[in-house]
Amino acid sequence: MNDTPRRFSRRRFLAGSASVAALATAGLPLQAVESEPLDLVTRQTSYAFDRPVTEGLVSLIDNAPPPVIRMRQAAPFVVNLTNGLSDYTTMHWHGIRLANAMDGVPYLTQFPLAEGDSFRYAFTPPDAGTYWYHPHCMTMSQMAHGLTGILIVEEPDDPGFDTDLPINLKDFRLDDDGQLLPFFTPRGAARAGTLGNVRTANWQIDPVHELPAGGLVRLRIVATDTTRVYKLVLPDAPGTIIAWDGHPVDEPIAWPSEESPMWLGPGQRVDVALRMPDDEGSELTLQTMIANRPNSLARLRSVGPSLKRDLAELKPLARNPVAEPDLASAETREMVFGWTPEGDGEDNGFCGNYGYSFWSIDRQPWPGDAVEGVGPVADLTLGKSYVLRLRNESPNLHPIHLHGLAFVPIQSNQRQLPRNWTDTILLLKNETIDIALKADNLGDWAFHCHVIEHQKTGLAGYIRVS
Ligand code: C2O
Ligand code: CU
Ligand code: CU
Numbered sequence: 001m002n003d004t005p006r007r008f009s010r011r012r013f014l015a016g017s018a019s020v021a022a023l024a025t026a027g028l029p030l031q032a033v034e035s036e037p038l039d040l041v042t043r044q045t046s047y048a049f050d051r052p053v054t055e056g057l058v059s060l061i062d063n064a065p066p067p068v069i070r071m072r073q074a075a076p077f078v079v080n081l082t083n084g085l086s087d088y089t090t091m092h093w094h095g096i097r098l099a100n101a102m103d104g105v106p107y108l109t110q111f112p113l114a115e116g117d118s119f120r121y122a123f124t125p126p127d128a129g130t131y132w133y134h135p136h137c138m139t140m141s142q143m144a145h146g147l148t149g150i151l152i153v154e155e156p157d158d159p160g161f162d163t164d165l166p167i168n169l170k171d172f173r174l175d176d177d178g179q180l181l182p183f184f185t186p187r188g189a190a191r192a193g194t195l196g197n198v199r200t201a202n203w204q205i206d207p208v209h210e211l212p213a214g215g216l217v218r219l220r221i222v223a224t225d226t227t228r229v230y231k232l233v234l235p236d237a238p239g240t241i242i243a244w245d246g247h248p249v250d251e252p253i254a255w256p257s258e259e260s261p262m263w264l265g266p267g268q269r270v271d272v273a274l275r276m277p278d279d280e281g282s283e284l285t286l287q288t289m290i291a292n293r294p295n296s297l298a299r300l301r302s303v304g305p306s307l308k309r310d311l312a313e314l315k316p317l318a319r320n321p322v323a324e325p326d327l328a329s330a331e332t333r334e335m336v337f338g339w340t341p342e343g344d345g346e347d348n349g350f351c352g353n354y355g356y357s358f359w360s361i362d363r364q365p366w367p368g369d370a371v372e373g374v375g376p377v378a379d380l381t382l383g384k385s386y387v388l389r390l391r392n393e394s395p396n397l398h399p400i401h402l403h404g405l406a407f408v409p410i411q412s413n414q415r416q417l418p419r420n421w422t423d424t425i426l427l428l429k430n431e432t433i434d435i436a437l438k439a440d441n442l443g444d445w446a447f448h449c450h451v452i453e454h455q456k457t458g459l460a461g462y463i464r465v466s
Helices: 010-026 139-144
Strands: 038-047 054-059 069-072 077-083 091-094 118-123 129-135 149-154 163-172 198-201 208-212 216-223 230-233 239-244 262-264 269-275 283-290 293-303 331-339 359-361 378-380 385-392 398-402 408-412 424-427 432-438 443-449 460-465
Touching: 069 077, 091 118, 129 139, 129 216, 129 269, 149 163, 149 216, 163 208, 163 293, 198 293, 216 230, 230 293, 262 269, 331 378, 378 385, 385 424, 424 432
Parallel strands: 038 077, 069 149, 163 216, 208 293, 331 385, 378 460
Antiparallel strands: 038 054, 077 118, 091 129, 129 149, 163 198, 216 269, 230 262, 230 283, 239 269, 283 293, 331 359, 385 432, 398 424, 398 443, 408 432, 443 460
């Protein structure tokens, strides 16, 4: 059945040739968009950052970051995942609205995979855009060791970029000899989380990407770090924000400045359309603000004669088919995220517990891995609309993430939020945000903070749609 040569459309071929070059410099193997099953094996590997080789990293490729996986909107996709690690694992497809059984959440939707076990993840992504994948078992340790990858769902219509450049932002915690430092610290877990000390983009430190001068670039920036809230700026770059958390923006988002950078919390994504400068050698720099100072994460350098493109030539992205909630009939459910009196977590599974419960949803810390006897944070009826009132009663930031459904922020007690579809929303200190959704996907959907130390010490639960 598969002996006919693979057919690439002309568009694919053209888009592919530009992005292959870009991805080669990014060190990211390009996955074919064809929907034949992809076989992936989790494995330990080593990699050299800017110091002696780091051993014990986790990836799906030897000596390289996990690949960018591309699929097509509305086309079936299959991944056979085999666990090559001695620890248990599962894989989760962050932001994809899929069938619950494919969501990769241990105990809630599947059993953890032991060494040598395989699982067939098959789904048809309804929405185009920039998503990502990561384990949901041993999440803290496997993500901190590198297992986070970008997942791209291509639009049927080519928007017209010369280059598509995915950027996976992630920190590592390394000592001078390249060895991994503890990624979980009780002190960090009880506060803002434990930050890494080596900032990378596609596992590279401040890489330079050579891109056609005067060309149009789609930068897909994905915050896969377990802790860091990026505050991104792209000084002097002519560009616009075209998508946020996968979905094309309905309400424009202001271009960032050092005074008001783009805040991208763990789990969030932003797609930016940029025009490269005309002169060969000119650079645009993606930076993150730390203590009010810009730090370079990646550079884009113009090469070759100018393509003389214009941002106005880009086709706007089509909206994704997310159902609008009916606010008139929506019921409101409130939930509060906060500390808990310190207690002991339970160790009732194979997915990595640390024995602490610093955090809670509705004063209930998530008790370990297994869900037996733990009720949902909210019980929603299929097809109905809801407003979820998310209240942060702590001084820390929490990127709150819901699996399986997209939602839209409708108000905050602190700021004006653009009404764009998302799956992860950053709650600021003492902020309350109302989000609205239509409960149109059946199942038990994980609902948690994406600062993984918070998730793993209580700030987790699930929402049931039945
Ligand atoms: Cu990206 Cu439950 O997570
Ligand atoms: Cu998710
Ligand atoms: Cu949190």
